[in-house]
Amino acid sequence: MSKTAASAAKSPSKAAPNVVSQEILGSSGRPGANDRINHAVIGLGGMGQGHLGYVLNDPQAKLVAVCDVMQSRVKAAVEKAGGGCRGYRDFREMIDREDIDVVHVVTPPHWHALQNIYALDAGCDVWAEKPMTRTIAEGLHVAEAVRRNGRVFRLNTWFRLYGAFYGLGTEVKPLKKLVQNGLLGWPLTVRISAHTGFAWKASMWTGKLGLAPEPTPADLDYDLWLGPAPFKPYTSHRVSPSFRGYWDYDGGGLADMGQHYLDPVQYILDKDDTSPVEIEATAPWPQHPDVVGLWGQVEMKYADGCKLILESCEWGPEETKDKPFIEGPLGKVYRNFRTEPERLAELVVELPDPEPQVSDFNVSIRTRQKFGLNELNGNRSNILVHLANCAIRTGRKLHFDPETMRFRNDEMANRLAEQPMRLPWGLL
Amino acid sequence: MDDTFVVIAEGNTHMTNETMKDQTAGGGRGQGRGRGQGGGRRRRSGAAGAGVQRDGAMTVAAKLVWADAKAGAAAASQLLTGATGAVRELVANLHASNDEATVQASFALEAMVMASSAPGQGNRRACLASALAKSLGEAADDVARNVLIRALQLIGGDDEVPALAKCLELEGAFDTALLALRQIGTEKAYLAIKNSLARAGGRRRALLAAALGDFDDPCCHPDIPGLVAGALAKADPADAPMLWAALARLGHAGVAPALAKALKGTAKSRAAVARGCLSLLARNCRSEDDAAIAIAELFKAEPDSVSSLMALQDNMEEDEDSVPYLLGLMTSDSKVMRETVAGILMQGYVGSSVTEKVISFYLQEGDGGQTQAGMELRQTIIRLLGQRGDQVARPFLLSLLHDREAAIRKSALAAIECLLGPLDRRVLAATILEQ
Numbered sequence: 039m040s041k042t043a044a045s046a047a048k049s050p051s052k053a054a055p056n057v058v059s060q061e062i063l064g065s066s067g068r069p070g071a072n073d074r075i076n077h078a079v080i081g082l083g084g085m086g087q088g089h090l091g092y093v094l095n096d097p098q099a100k101l102v103a104v105c106d107v108m109q110s111r112v113k114a115a116v117e118k119a120g121g122g123c124r125g126y127r128d129f130r131e132m133i134d135r136e137d138i139d140v141v142h143v144v145t146p147p148h149w150h151a152l153q154n155i156y157a158l159d160a161g162c163d164v165w166a167e168k169p170m171t172r173t174i175a176e177g178l179h180v181a182e183a184v185r186r187n188g189r190v191f192r193l194n195t196w197f198r199l200y201g202a203f204y205g206l207g208t209e210v211k212p213l214k215k216l217v218q219n220g221l222l223g224w225p226l227t228v229r230i231s232a233h234t235g236f237a238w239k240a241s242m243w244t245g246k247l248g249l250a251p252e253p254t255p256a257d258l259d260y261d262l263w264l265g266p267a268p269f270k271p272y273t274s275h276r277v278s279p280s281f282r283g284y285w286d287y288d289g290g291g292l293a294d295m296g297q298h299y300l301d302p303v304q305y306i307l308d309k310d311d312t313s314p315v316e317i318e319a320t321a322p323w324p325q326h327p328d329v330v331g332l333w334g335q336v337e338m339k340y341a342d343g344c345k346l347i348l349e350s351c352e353w354g355p356e357e358t359k360d361k362p363f364i365e366g367p368l369g370k371v372y373r374n375f376r377t378e379p380e381r382l383a384e385l386v387v388e389l390p391d392p393e394p395q396v397s398d399f400n401v402s403i404r405t406r407q408k409f410g411l412n413e414l415n416g417n418r419s420n421i422l423v424h425l426a427n428c429a430i431r432t433g434r435k436l437h438f439d440p441e442t443m444r445f446r447n448d449e450m451a452n453r454l455a456e457q458p459m460r461l462p463w464g465l466l
Numbered sequence: 467m468d469d470t471f472v473v474i475a476e477g478n479t480h481m482t483n484e485t486m487k488d489q490t491a492g493g494g495r496g497q498g499r500g501r502g503q504g505g506g507r508r509r510r511s512g513a514a515g516a517g518v519q520r521d522g523a524m525t526v527a528a529k530l531v532w533a534d535a536k537a538g539a540a541a542a543s544q545l546l547t548g549a550t551g552a553v554r555e556l557v558a559n560l561h562a563s564n565d566e567a568t569v570q571a572s573f574a575l576e577a578m579v580m581a582s583s584a585p586g587q588g589n590r591r592a593c594l595a596s597a598l599a600k601s602l603g604e605a606a607d608d609v610a611r612n613v614l615i616r617a618l619q620l621i622g623g624d625d626e627v628p629a630l631a632k633c634l635e636l637e638g639a640f641d642t643a644l645l646a647l648r649q650i651g652t653e654k655a656y657l658a659i660k661n662s663l664a665r666a667g668g669r670r671r672a673l674l675a676a677a678l679g680d681f682d683d684p685c686c687h688p689d690i691p692g693l694v695a696g697a698l699a700k701a702d703p704a705d706a707p708m709l710w711a712a713l714a715r716l717g718h719a720g721v722a723p724a725l726a727k728a729l730k731g732t733a734k735s736r737a738a739v740a741r742g743c744l745s746l747l748a749r750n751c752r753s754e755d756d757a758a759i760a761i762a763e764l765f766k767a768e769p770d771s772v773s774s775l776m777a778l779q780d781n782m783e784e785d786e787d788s789v790p791y792l793l794g795l796m797t798s799d800s801k802v803m804r805e806t807v808a809g810i811l812m813q814g815y816v817g818s819s820v821t822e823k824v825i826s827f828y829l830q831e832g833d834g835g836q837t838q839a840g841m842e843l844r845q846t847i848i849r850l851l852g853q854r855g856d857q858v859a860r861p862f863l864l865s866l867l868h869d870r871e872a873a874i875r876k877s878a879l880a881a882i883e884c885l886l887g888p889l890d891r892r893v894l895a896a897t898i899l900e901q
Contacts, residue, residue, distance in 0.1 A: 130735035159773075160738035186745045188772035188806035247531070247569045251562065268616065268642055271562065271609060323535035324542065324577035326569070327616065331532055406805035432580050433535060450583030453620050458648040458680065460641050461673045462708040466742035 075403055076137050077165075078103035080129045080153055081144035082111040083278035085167055089142045089194075090115060092165075098400045099140075105132045107259040108278075127259060129153055133160045140165055140403065146278070148267045148287045151176035152463055154191075158183040159466070163190040163403055168297035170413075170420035172288065174443060175456035177417035179465040184413040190402045192409040193416035195298045198305040199397035205235025206363055207374035210302045213364060215389040217306050221382055222366030225343035228303050229365075231358040232351035235373050236299045239291030240350040245283030245329035249273040266459035270328070283330045289427040290330035291350070296423035300346070301411060304422065306364070307344055310415040313422070313440040314338035314346070319429035320354055336426040341440070348426060428454050523552035524559055524567065527574035542581035545574055546590050552578070553597035560610035572613060579617045595621050599629035608638030615639060619646035624654045631658035634674075644673065648680045656681040656690075663693060671697050672705040679712025682750070691718035698724075707739040714743035717750035719759040726763035741773050748777035757781045770798065772806045784814045786823070793827045796843060804843070808850045818858040824851060825862050845877045852881025860885060 077093045079086055082104055093101045104115040105126040112125035126132040133141070133156055141157035142165045143150055151171040157164050158180075170193055171177045184191045197203050203210050216222055230236045251271035254260045260272050267286045270276065281287040282294050289296075304310060321333035334354025338346040349358045362370035362378070370378040377383045395410030396402050402409040421443065428451050429436050437446040445451040459465065526541045533541065545552045556574050559567040575598075582590040598614050599622070605611035615633060618626050619642070627650065633643035647655040656678065663674040675697030678690045691713060698709040698721070710728070713721040725747070728740035744764045751757040761781060764774040775795065782788060792815075795807045811824065828847045831840075848866065851859040863885065866878035 133735040133738060134733050136734065155742065156735065156738055159742040160734055183742065186742075186773055186776045188776070188802045188809075248564055248566060250564055268612070268645060271564075321535065322532040323538040324530060324533070324573055324580055327572055327576045327579075327613065406801055432583070433539070434580075434584055447585050448583075450580070450620055453649055458645050460645060461676050462705060464676070464679075464708060464711050466711055466714070466739070466746050 074098055074100040075400065076100050076102045076139045077142060078105070078132055078135070078138045078140070078162075079115070079142040079144060080105045080132065081142075081146075081149075081167070082106040082108070082115045083144070085194075086111070086115070086142075086144040089144050089165070089167075090118060093142070094119065096400070102137055103132045103135060105129045107263045108257055110257050128262065129156065133157060133162075138162050143167060146281045146287045147172040147289075147293065149265055151180050151465055152266060152459070154180045155183040155466060158187045158189045158191070161187065161189070165192050165194060165399060166416075167194050168416075168420070169289070169293045169423050170297070170416050173455055173457055174421050174424045176465060177413075177420045178443065181413040181417050183466070188406075190399075190406060190409060191413040191416075192399050192402065193297065193301075193411050193413075195301055195411060196397070197298060197302040199395055199410045203235070203302055204299065205232075205237070205373070207235065210306060211392065212375065212386045213371060214306050214392045215386050216369070216371065216382060217364070217366075218308065218392060219389050221369055221385065221389075222364065222371070223368030224366060225340075225345070226307060226364055226366045227345040227347065228307070229347045229349065229358045229361050229363055230299050230303065231347070231349035231356070233349070233356065233358045233361065234363040236295070238299075238348070238350040238352065239295055240332050240352040241291075243280075243282035243288075243291040243294055244331055245280070245326075246273075246275050247326065247329055249275055264460070266463035268460055284328055285330055285431075286328065288330075289423060290333075292333065292336075292348070292426055292430075293423050296426070297416070297419045300348075300422045301416070301419035303346060304415070304419050307340075309340060309344070310418055312340065313418060313438055313443070314425060315341045315438055315440065316435060317425045317429040317438060318435040319426065319433070321430045321433075322353065323430075323433040325431050325433075333426075333430045336429060338422065338425060346422070424455065523548075523555040523574060524570060526552075527556060527559075527570040530573040530577055531570060533573075538577055539581065541574075542577035545578050546582055546594060549578065549582075549590070549594045550597040550600075553594070553601050554604070557601040557604050557610065557614065558606075560606060560613055562607045562609035564609075568610075575613065575617055579621055583621050591621050592623070592625065595623060595626050598622075599626040602629050602633060608636070611636070611639050612642045615642040615646050619649045622646060622650050624650075624652050626650070627652070627654045627658050630655075631662065634658070634662045640670070640673075644677050648677050651680060653686060656687055660689075660693065663697070669702065669705060672701045672709060675701075676705075676708040676712045679709075679715040682715050682717070691716050691720070694718070695720060707736065707743075710739060710743045711746075714746040715750060717747065717752050717756065719747065719751055719756035722747060722760045722763040726767040729764075729767040741768070741771075745773050745777050749780055754781075770800070770803065772800075772802055775803070775806060775810075779810055786815075786817070786820060789815060789820055789823050793823065796827070796846065797831060799839075801842075804846055808846050812850055812853045816854075816856075818856055821851065821854060821856040821858045824854075825859065828862075841871070841873060844874060848874070848877040848881045849884075852884035855885060857885070 075098055077099050079089050079093065090101065093099045101119045101123045103124050103126060104112060104119065106112050107127060109127060112127065116123055116125045139162060141162045143153045143157065144167045145153060147169050150166060154164050154166050171180060198210055201209065217226065252273050254272040263277060270286065276284055282290055316339040318337050319333060320335040322331055325331050332353040333350055335357065336348040347358065349356060362372045364371045369382050375383055396407050397410050399409055425438060431454060432451055436448060436451050439446055445455065523545055526545055530538055530541055556571040559571040561568050578594050582594045595618060598618050602611055602614055605614060615630065618630060622630065627647065630643045630646050633639040647659055659674055659677050663671060666674055675694045678694055681687050681690060694709055694712045694716065695718065698706060701709055710721060710725055722744065725740040725744045729737050729744065731737055744760055748757050748760040748764065751760055761777050764777050768774050792807050792811060796804050798804055824847060828844060831843060848863065851863060863878050863882050867875055869875050869878065
């Protein structure tokens with residue numbers, strides 16, 4: 039990794055949040071055809087369908103291109119777009135077009151870094167699926183590509199910005215207010231488990247052991263599907279959507295849901311520019327080298343003593359039952375915003391709001407202001423996911439340096455965190 | 467010998483006296499005999515040797531499928547105690563069919579790999595890696611061999627390079643062996659790839675040359691850029707991007723003209739790679755002269771692009787002499803460029819004299835806000851002045867609260883808040899209303 043990549047990824051955005059009015063955007067009403075932003079979507083599986091919906095339902099957006107290595111999906115997406123949209127098998131051919139403003143990267147995570155960087159270097163803004171990348175090192179390359187091209191990048195999770203925070207029964211904002219005003223004290227412990235409202239989908243996204251190789255379907259370009267991943271014989275379970283259960287492509291339920299759940303917590307704790315220093319997992323061990331398995335608990339500790347406790351509630355003892363979501367020396371918050379002491383729930387109304395964040399990607403694109411969840415803070419929550427999975431796989435307590443973004447005194451963990459890609463693919 | 471397990475200790479040259487003693491404790495030949503339990507469809511067992519273990523490796527492996535961590539750790543320790551024989555037995559059970567025995571052997575190998583790689587386990591790691599390397603020739607098929615190579619990618623070192631280098635000659639193991647050698651990343655790994663490159667032709671030559679881009683210390687390997695450049699000259703055009711990337715990583719300025727040509731070409735995806743490579747090259751060049759060549763090629767191809775500016779910026783001292791140039795770029799038609807420059811001036815170029823230059827620029831440019839572009843420029847500068855955090859801008863920003871344009875007053879208010887911290891909005895609002 040270059041020094042610039044590291045420094046770019048470490049620098050928190052100094053840009054003040056900027057909420058921009060429609061007048062400043064130069065469009066007071068519904069945009070005309072020429073004002074519309076041209077979108078292209080790579081990856082048309084389950085999440086890809088969601089992204090097609092984002093684009094097709096946005097009056098400011100126009101879907102001009104779709105891409106997938108499975109031709110039947112391309113055909114269906116072109117039909118769904120209803121004209122003016124062309125399909126591609128190879129994302130590079132799609133990027134050759136001159137008219138794309140925004141590329142959605144909705145492929146499996148082993149492709150995320152590469153396709154993000156291709157799009158950014160081609161002068162496009164990027165709307166990326168989570169996890170941001172498949173390894174820690176890849177995230178730094180993406181951040182550097184955003185920087186060197188002056189592009190806008192958003193990660194597709196939004197709970198730090200708006201919306202009920204999954205099963206917690208509250209939005210993130212009141213929690214942020216309590217924490218930033220010191221009403222819970224410091225350091226804080228946050229529990230993210232089914233008991234506090236967060237289903238980790240650990241079982242759902244495990245892989246299958248002992249699958250025999252199958253013939254590759256004629257419809258699928260399997261080599262292009264694998265791309266930078268090492269070759270493994272084809273089985274249908276390896277590809278969408280169950281690719282999440284195989285380490286070469288993703289990292290199970292933890293990687294699927296991790297940034298949804300952990301990014302807002304990172305924001306609440308004001309940890310957007312740092313990472314934990316100790317990580318320890320309780321899980322079946324050894325894990326399989328190819329197939330993602332279950333896990334029980336992961337504890338991550340920051341240098342200042344703040345702790346994240348992730349519990350799958352699908353393996354091993356459950357220690358988060360009846361415990362608060364967030365707990366400090368002065369107060370606790372449970373699901374549905376039940377607080378101890380009770381008056382915290384009333385006090386929060388009077389507390390000043392957090393700094394505003396840009397929560398509309400169209401605003402980011404038009405004004406060039408950083409999106410609220412971008413390549414820098416997004417990479418920090420991306421790292422949380424990978425720290426947890428590295429601890430599960432190695433089966434030992436890991437020590438991480440938030441500055442260098444490397445493990446301390448653990449060559450193996452660092453080899454998991456930074457892996458070469460199968461040529462001809464590689465990161466810039 | 468079917469269903470009989472015996473582990474040999476020979477070849478465990480890295481084992482300590484203590485582990486050797488553990489391995490042989492209480493064990494004469496025959497004590498390790500026992501029925502395999504849950505070993506699945508075992509194909510063959512390990513050979514006899516000096517040391518003997520109570521359980522067969524596959525018997526242990528059968529207990530490792532999603533095992534409890536404590537049991538897993540104990541089993542890993544047991545397997546590592548007789549690593550050579552254990553590996554031999556496990557490898558005999560790896561097969562592309564991915565049957566039950568393969569699954570169990572895979573778990574066992576992973577346990578050994580992870581446990582031996584823990585800090586302070588250097589001897590065990592070396593012993594296991596040696597055993598894995600020796601077993602590469604015994605793998606039943608490419609899939610099995612690649613499982614072993616992948617393990618060596620994680621724990622391998624110089625001693626395993628020769629065995630991995632041999633795998634570069636095998637069609638079905640080439641990709642994974644190359645990955646492993648790149649991850650090992652030592653001088654010896656480099657030499658193995660280089661030697662293979664000397665014999666390779668066609669696409670394989672391009673792939674091997676591209677891999678050399680990972681060995682980016684020109685002091686140790688001064689011949690690498692030449693090798694990669696040579697491969698690029700003969701490569702299929704489709705393979706050029708990976709070789710460009712390798713040369714960019716190596717900081718080889720000689721590739722800059724080819725990149726600039728690709729940047730001006732019609733294929734936007736290739737231009738994207740070329741742009742990224744030129745940016746990387748400008749950062750990785752070992753001398754200022756080489757960096758200047760890369761940046762000059764970028765500017766020649768794309769004089770007005772953000773990537774050109776950023777490459778220049780990465781190689782430029784943040785001195786005041788550059789400020790007028792940067793401010794000039796703020797009149798660009800491209801909003802991306804304007805905002806990038808604002809970002810540069812916000813994050814770097816500290817000092818009140820820079821702030822004063824920005825204020826002067828505001829007063830000279832922006833055509834008094836008569837056009838939308840002028841108005842946008844003024845607003846961008848106002849925001850920049852707030853975000854720079856230099857109190858020298860304060861009187862100027864306060865004066866803008868009297869501007870005739872509401873949008874300017876609004877921007878000034880936001881900048882003052884940014885500069886001074888949260889103010890009483892009502893007081894400021896009243897000031898504005900008085901205008």
